[in-house]
Amino acid sequence: MVTQRAYQFRIYPTAEQQQQLAVEFGNARWVWNHCLELRNTAWEADQTRHNYVSLGRHVTELKRGEFPWLANGTASCLTQTLIDQDKAFEHFFRRLKNGEKPGYPRFKSRWDRQSVRYQLDQRQIENNYRAGEFINLPKLGEVNVRWSQVPAGVPKMATVSRTPDGRYFISFACEVEIQPLPLTGKTVGVDLGIKDVAVTWDGERVTQSGNPRHLKRRLKHLKRQQRRLARMQKGSHRRQRQRLKVARIHARIAASRADFLHKTTTTLVRSADVIALEDLHVKGMMKNHCLAGAITDVGLGEFRRQVEYKARWYGRTVIKVDRWFPSSKTCSECGSYQEKMPLRVREWICPDCGTRHDRDVNAAKNIRNITLGNRVTARGGSMNLSGLPGTPGEARTDAEKFTETDRMDRAA
Ligand SMILES: [Zn+2]
Structure with a gap:
C-alpha cells in the first residue's frame, strides 16, 4: 500500500544560511499579510475574489516596482505562500459550509514560528536530494540535517521553520510503500x-x-x-x-x-x-x-x-x-x-x-x-x-x- 508519510528533522543552518532564511521568512510573511489584507478589502469593496494567479501577478509587479527587496528571496516560495493562502481559504469556506467552526485565515506575526515552503524541482531532485545524506535548497545550498532516520522516498516540497526559541527544522512528506504485518491471531x-x-x-x-x-x-x-x-x-x-x-x-x-x-x-x-x-x-x-x-x-x-x-x-x-x-x-x-x-x-x-x-x-x-x-x-x-x-x-x-x-x- 502506498501512503504519504511525514518526516521532520532538525537542521543546523550556517550563519549565512540563517541570514538568507530570515529573508525568506520575512518575504513569505510579508506577502501573506499583504495579500490577505488585499483579499479582505477587495471582498468588502465589490465582492472580488482573488486567487494565487491574480495575486501572483500583483506580487511580480510589486517586485519590479515598489518593493524590489522581494527579489532577494526565492520566487517559488512566494508562489507557494499564495497557493497555501488559497488552501487556507478553501478550508475556511468548506468548514463554513459544513457548519463547523470556520477559522478565518490569520495574519502572521514575526513572534510566532516562522516558516517557508520550498517547491523542489523534480527534474533536479537527483542533484538536490539524497535520502539520509543531503538536501540542497534554493539560495541556501547544502543544509546540515540531523537525519534521525532515513526517509523512504523523495519529497516534492519541503518546509523550513524556525521556532521562537531559535531552533530550525525541515519537514516534508514522501510517498512510501508499506507492507502489511503478519497476522498475530489476537x-x-x-x-x-x-x-x-x-x-x-x-x-x-x-x-x-x-x-x-x-x-x-x-x-x-x-x-x-x-x-x-x-x-x-x-x-x-x-x-x-x-x-x-x-x-x-x-x-x-x-x-x-x-x-x-x-x-x-x-x-x-x-x-x-x-x-x-x-x-x-x-x-x-x-x-x-x-x-x-x-x-x-x-x-x-x-x-x-x-x-x-x-x-x-x-x-x-x-x-x-x-x-x-x-x-x-x-x-x-x-x-x-x-x-x-x-x-x-x-x-x-x-x-x-x-x-x-x-x-x-x-x-x-x-x-x-x-x-x-x-x-x-x-x-x-x-x-x-x-x-x-x-x-x-x-x-x-x-x-x-x-x-x-x-x-x-x-x-x-
Ligand atoms: Zn459471573
Missing part, C-alpha cells in the same frame, strides 16, 4: 481508562513505558524553573532569559510525549489483528498520567487518528465500541451486571458465578467478546460497532442490552 481490547494503555483479552498487557522516568524528571525540572520565573522581576533582562529557558523545557517535554504516543500506538497496532477501541473518555484516561499528558498535548482525536492510520498501513482492523458499554461492570464469564464498580476496585469476584476477575483483564475480555460476536472480515478496514444498524451476531444484541441498562442507570 484481538486487543483497548481500555484507556485504567493503569495500562491497553489490555488484551488473555490478560497480556500492552504497555509502552516510553521512558516515563525521564519525563518525570523533566516535569519536575519544568516546575522548578517556572517557579523561578514567577519570582523574577517583570520586564527584567533575566526574566526574559528565564522565559526562553522555560519555553525550551516545554518544547522538549512536548517532543518526548509525542514520541511516547507514537510508540504506544505502534506497539498497539503491532500487537493484534483486530483492535477494539472503546470510545475515549477523558476522565478515565487521566488515570494514566504519562499517556494523559501525551494526549492532552496533541488532542484526544490524535490517539485514535494514529491508531486508525497505522492500522490501515499494516492491514489491521479497528472497531469502535460504544462508550456506554459497561465493560468493567460486566462479568465476562456469565454476563451479570454489577451496579457499582468504583475505580479503586482492582480485583473482584462475581457474585453470580464466583469467577475472580482482574478489573482490566475483565474489561478487555468483554470488549473482545463483543468484537468476536461481530463478523470481522474486512482486513485493513474500520467499522463502528455501535453505529451499524442490524449488525449480525448475538453479541450485538448483548451490546445493545448493556447499552440500555447503563443508560437507564444514568437516568435513574
